[in-house]
Amino acid sequence: MSNDYFADYVTVGSVFLAGVAFVVVAFTAAMLVRPTRPRREKYLTYECGIDPVGVGWSQTQIRYYVFAFLFVIFDIESVFLFPFATVLRTFDAAGDGVAILVEMVIFILLLAVGLLYAWKKKVLEWV
Amino acid sequence: MGLSDKVEVPPPIRFVLNWGRKYSLWVFNFGLACCAIEFIATSMAEHDFIRMGVIPFAHGPRQADLMVVSGTLTDKMAPAVKRLYEQMPEPKYVISFGSCANCGGPYWDSYSVAKGVDQIIPVDVYVPGCPPRPEALLQGIIKLQTKIQNESLKQRYSAEPLTVEAG
Amino acid sequence: MTPEEIIQRLVAELGDDVVESETSYDVATVTVAPARYADAARFAKTTRGLDFTFFDFLTGVDEGEQGYGVVTHLYSPIHKHHIQLRTVVPNDAATLPTMTGVFRGANWHERETWEMFGIVFDGHPNLVKLLLPDEFEGHPLRKEFLLMSREVKPWPGAKEPGE
Numbered sequence: 001m002s003n004d005y006f007a008d009y010v011t012v013g014s015v016f017l018a019g020v021a022f023v024v025v026a027f028t029a030a031m032l033v034r035p036t037r038p039r040r041e042k043y044l045t046y047e048c049g050i051d052p053v054g055v056g057w058s059q060t061q062i063r064y065y066v067f068a069f070l071f072v073i074f075d076i077e078s079v080f081l082f083p084f085a086t087v088l089r090t091f092d093a094a095g096d097g098v099a100i101l102v103e104m105v106i107f108i109l110l111l112a113v114g115l116l117y118a119w120k121k122k123v124l125e126w127v
Numbered sequence: 128m129g130l131s132d133k134v135e136v137p138p139p140i141r142f143v144l145n146w147g148r149k150y151s152l153w154v155f156n157f158g159l160a161c162c163a164i165e166f167i168a169t170s171m172a173e174h175d176f177i178r179m180g181v182i183p184f185a186h187g188p189r190q191a192d193l194m195v196v197s198g199t200l201t202d203k204m205a206p207a208v209k210r211l212y213e214q215m216p217e218p219k220y221v222i223s224f225g226s227c228a229n230c231g232g233p234y235w236d237s238y239s240v241a242k243g244v245d246q247i248i249p250v251d252v253y254v255p256g257c258p259p260r261p262e263a264l265l266q267g268i269i270k271l272q273t274k275i276q277n278e279s280l281k282q283r284y285s286a287e288p289l290t291v292e293a294g
Numbered sequence: 295m296t297p298e299e300i301i302q303r304l305v306a307e308l309g310d311d312v313v314e315s316e317t318s319y320d321v322a323t324v325t326v327a328p329a330r331y332a333d334a335a336r337f338a339k340t341t342r343g344l345d346f347t348f349f350d351f352l353t354g355v356d357e358g359e360q361g362y363g364v365v366t367h368l369y370s371p372i373h374k375h376h377i378q379l380r381t382v383v384p385n386d387a388a389t390l391p392t393m394t395g396v397f398r399g400a401n402w403h404e405r406e407t408w409e410m411f412g413i414v415f416d417g418h419p420n421l422v423k424l425l426l427p428d429e430f431e432g433h434p435l436r437k438e439f440l441l442m443s444r445e446v447k448p449w450p451g452a453k454e455p456g457e
Contacts, residue, residue, distance in 0.1 A: 033130065033144060034131065041213035044210075046214060203425075236443040237441070239426065239430075239434070
């Protein structure tokens, strides 16, 4: 019984160890085999052979984060909407249909207010 | 802590390592002039050098181990070629493709042309022609692969002159 | 307009400053005095009937004893005729008024002509090297420029090119 209990953990652990061992063996073998010739130019930024100008950093565009964030929120909203849609009819048969419909509409309206706020703040523009 | 250039690797292991190295060349096409078009033609469907294991169009010098200099090397471009050659990781090989890259070619007497790319970087195989046929580049690649098969990295990276067995 | 009519219009405007003119392959070549070179181009561009609004190229020719020739090819897309405006500057006083006020595209052509022949263009906004490396000394396309490779190794062919 205790053997069965630990069997799955042993499987997972051994797969993990095999993965680690694979990486270690591959990298060590490569390190042993390859020639080592450190040169100053190998650490320079690649700029098609000419001397690099400027800084390699650039500022991230915030619009990607904002759109991903809004997507997640409305995705979760749709996750709530789908099961609601399946059970609405049973509640309607029991007589509470209007009540839970109003609940869900309030939920959607709250998120719509958030979307309106985002719109007014001009974060929905891509450029 | 690489060993292959400090230790004389025994022949069976050397055979395997050389075999792996010669059939997995990533080529950094340093196309400068008309020979670059012939190089591109060699990489396309009819004469395909990818069947020799040479994968074309490495994304940069740091992902390449073969550099094919195809075209005229001008004095203004020479520092860029040197910089890119040095940015390639060892072990690296150079094929000089076309007569302009071999020796200056038809522009040998110009005021702005370097007489051959071997003035600034070491070359392994020279492919003559103006421009060479794609088959000539295929033969050059095969010659390079023969050279890689028969070489020992310790000898290549030592200061003594290289002795290449005929093959 | 035929080439002869174009030449007539230019002679009527510039008078004695048109040194010579000829026509070959349906293209008129008009040689003007160096001081009026940019004026001739402006006249060719702005005159109704001539309307040479397309600037094709400006280049130099080393003509040995006579000096450096400078040739500009202009084309009129409206009337579909060509003209070559030519001038000759002496070897020791190689200056010309710039044409960048008339044609903006002449900027780089004049830079290249300067670095290859040494002809200075007065009024050019940015007369620096365009194609040659920064350390290059001399003006290569002049006939007197020595090609080091030819000095070291003579021409291997049996005849000089041109023989």
